[in-house]
Amino acid sequence: MRRLNLLEETRFERVPVSVFPGMQAASKEVAKRIDILIRQKAAEGKNAVLGLATGATPIMLYDELVRLHKEEGLSFKNVVIFNLDEYFPIEASSAQSYKVFMQKHLFDHVDININNVLIPDGMIRKEDVALFSIGYEAKIIASGGLDLQILGIGRTGHIGFNEPGSAPNSGTRLVSLDELTRSDAARDFGGKANVPLKAITMGIGTILAARKIILMAWSEKKAEIVKKAIEGEISAEIPATYLQLSNSVEFVLDNDAASLLTRYNTPWLVKDCNWDDQLIRKAVIWLAQLLQKPILKLTEDDYNSHGMAQLATAKGPVYDINIQVFNKLQYTITGWPGGKPGADDSKRPERALPVKKSVIIFSPHPDDDVISMGGTFIRLADQNHDVHVAYQTSGNTAVWDDDTLRYMEFAIDFAKSQGHSTHQLEALYEKMWQFFQTKQPNQADLAEIRTIKGLIRKGEATAGARFVGLPEFCIQFMDLPFYDRAKNQKLVSYEDDILQTMELLQAIRPHQVFAAGDFADPHGTHKVCFDIILQALTRLNDTEEWIKDCWLWLYRGAWHEFEIHEIEMAVPLSPDEVMRKRLAIFKHQSQKDIPVFPGDDAREFWVRAEHRTGETARIYNQLGLAEYEAIEAFVRFKF
Template identity: 70%
Template sequence: MARLNLLEETRYEKLPVTVFPTANSASISVARRIADIIKSKSDGEKTVLGLATGATPVKVYAELVRLHREEGLSFKNVITFNLDEYYPMKPLAAQSYVAFMKENLFDHVDIEWKNINIPDGTLDADYLQAYCYEYEQKITRLGGLDLQILGIGRTGHIGFNEPGSAPNSGTRLVTLDDLTRRDASHDFGGKENVPVKAITMGIGTIFKAKEIILMAWSQKKASIIKKAVEGEISSDVPATYLQLSDNVEFILDEGAASSLTRFDTPWLVKDCVWKDLLIKKAVIWLATALNKPVLKLTEEDYNNHGMAQLATEKGPVYNININIFNKVQHTITGWPGGKPDADDSQRPERANPAKKRSVIFSPHPDDDVISMGGTFIRLVDQGHEVHVAYQTSGNTAVWDDDALRYVEFAIDFAESQGQDNTKLKTLYQSMRQFLTAKQPNQADTPEIKTVKGLIRKGEAIAGARFAGLPDNQIHLQDLPFYDRLKVSKNVDFEDDIVQTMQLLNEIKPHQIFTAGDFADPNGTHKVCFDIIINAFKRLQHEAWTKDCWIWLYRGAWQEFETHEIEMAVPLSPQEVLRKRLAIFKHQSQKDLPVFPGDDAREFWVRAEDRTRETACAYDRLGLAEYEAMEAFVRYKID
């Protein structure tokens, strides 16, 4: 019976999928499967592995290294073939996959260098075709790959087999998709520095492996995983070709699996335990799918869209509709700090204390106004003691010529005041010389970092002042991890946590607002969130923490789903304009920021479009129509 239930639950999935709670537990499982293959070989028999690069397999390699060091796993009889390499690419370059594999695996185990095969990014173009053919033949002579591990790109590429790749393709030179290059831009210091081409194993080569494991972690991969697992086979999503293999398994964490039907809309494939949040999600999904207000949904609508069980167990349907309508309506508040002297039983925030201490944590110097600028201003206008904490300097995201321009201004200003600016001129010349010769992704000098940090500091202060804050409620944390991560992936966050604890204990807030949009391509938002949560947990013995609520905001990179929203703050047209002007204080991020991600819109445009869409989503459900809405979800610490 359990087997039949699983088949029913996964009937939309066209290949085997295993879901683990976390990327870490999934990576350990994959590593142990690799280890088992190696250990299963008799003396002298070679294990042939196909390896991937990128963030996805890093924890797998870390576990293999641990197994080697602590449990004696030997790689003496292992031969490896890497999937791909940028072209052209020097093997000693920081962005090369040779450097990646050495750093994450090869330098830490007893594999022999002669047994390592990585596509050669230094070859003359005239020799590439013959080289790629020999790469294929070498795999064949060894009897094929025992196991190929894969990640998946947001274009659906496996290896660098971009959309348009043929299912029988072999190792070859390919042109990279623009989205793939944008995703790699941070490693190269800008998309313009990312190679246009790469050498990759073909899909046909991958198919010959005795086992294929595709891994994906985090919600950022959820949409492409859904296409790969449940979509039709198409050259537009090369990973869908894996549906044709009898030897493939997708291994995912819960985030990457979250858009699969059995997790996203489980009522379509199985009977559900109808808890409040799932009911809310299902009813909003149904209303959205049918483009109907919630109160106009009928029993027939429920029955025809997989929700008959809900109608039977929790009906009548109209009562369900009214309940969900009320729940959504009660998320709307013009009082994000709580409405004084009001019944707060149906409101998202507490009425007391009437004047709260609120701290807004901003991972970058502009996330506060981009993501919750309207709420920020509303809190100040309503008399709350609002603090803002800028967690990082943001000095990476300033153009080099802007840094020079500001130093030129300082020189001219000093000269206009009759001051000696000789040292400043000397510093300026050294900056120009460095930037003229600067290599892609090369770290700036300390002086240039300082200038760029001061640019963003000034913008952040201007934005916070525009929102109405006095200077003593503006906190520039400049957490150390931000600069450390630029030179090392192994960073200790202890001093970041301690500094955050000190700030929290100083303010003793009733409200904490923190970024919850972990789609940030550079990962800073998630790191900053973890620091706050760790700091708060360590302070839970303090009395003030018992009455402190944590609210998550989004906006710079994504927005909450309607069913997730627990507080929606409507903005008038005038408040939208005030928010826009606050964002405009961040001039270095205007027009074209250094790291725009894969969204071509400016940040202020993204913010307005997303908040307008949230308001429209509420309107379509049959609620009041507002100009815009900023959305929040309450985070509860276990």
């Protein structure tokens, strides 16, 4: 019976899928299978032939393989490795080359025979690539074929560098990289302009010939493309869908990457559900959005025709369900993000008391506060709460080099105008100029340059917070050490960051903490900054009485919003408040027009922010709630 239920739950999935609580557990399981394969082949006197991938996804897998080698005696002497791909052109010694990546994360730490490692050559002549590719295929065949191919998946749906349009029978070849793929690689190369336009990659036909294929994917960032690859029709537009042609493929996901699969995202379509309040709310809002109807206009026929008959039967009548969900959604709306004085707060997202709250807004970068929750920031200040903003990192990475020179030129000209000596400033200017002439992509800046870039961001953040209404003594620049340390070290300790955050929390003793809740990229600054805050709060929870009255609210950035059913506090903004928020964002002049790391969205940050909050307001209105200019959304995190 359980087997039948599982088949019913996964009936939309066209390939086998294994889902794990997190990427660490998933990586360990894949490493365990590789361990078994290698030992089994060694016992038979044979080589284990592995196809390996690069990028952020397999790093934890390689860490676990290194541990198995060092602690449990796993030998790689009988292992032959073919790497999936390599940028073209790129020097093998370049920090961004996949040869360096594999050495750093695996080869330098195990006993593999380097002659058994084959990686596409990123520096051969272009006219020799075709012959090289034929030879690469021949070597795979001569080795006995791939026993196991490890894959990640790009947001275009590429596997290896087989971008949209690739053929299912393609072999190793030179390909052009999709613009989204190059955008995703921009940070590694110090800007998209430095990312190679092409790559040499194994073909889809080469991958499909492997005796076992495991595709790994982590985080919400991959959830949308994972759903298309697993549940969608086979299409050249999503190359990963070609894996449905293999009888030996398995997708290994963490919960976040699997979150949009039908069995997790809309489980009522595939099974009977245990209907708690959260799931009811999600299902009803989903139905209203699907049919483009206000919640209170949904009918029993709407429920029955769209997979929600069980809910109607179990919790009906339908109109009562609609009213319940509508009221819950209405209760999230408040113009008083710090709580409304003298009001009944039993159906409000925040407490009425104390009337004046101590508040800390943690901002991972020096502009996340006004971009993500600038309107709420303004409300909290206008309503006379004791608001503090804490900028967790300097943000010095995201300043253009020529802006740095421009500020130095201003400093020199100002010093001259006041009759001061400019010898030291001019010497530093020349040093910086010479450095920029030879600076390599993603090369760390000189300490003096990092300081100047950090001061540029600090001045902008101060102007933004001052515009919102904060006095100088309420603006904190933490400059957490991990931010610069992570640029030069693989293993980074966050202990001093946590202790510094604990010290700030103890000094302010906040009733409210606002923190960035962008977890789509588990290796990004926002996630690291949140983990530091959470660890600090968790430790203080054991010793500090005040923390029992401290609520942690999460906000999101300019790119993505919480799902409507997740929102617990919705702060509506008037047209005037939207304009004030925009002007606060404008104070961050180094981030206007074209920032250093814009991602794959060409719009300016203020435009993205207004579109996101305007869209949230539009959805609330479509569901039957009042019409607002914009809404900033928050979710309470219970630590």
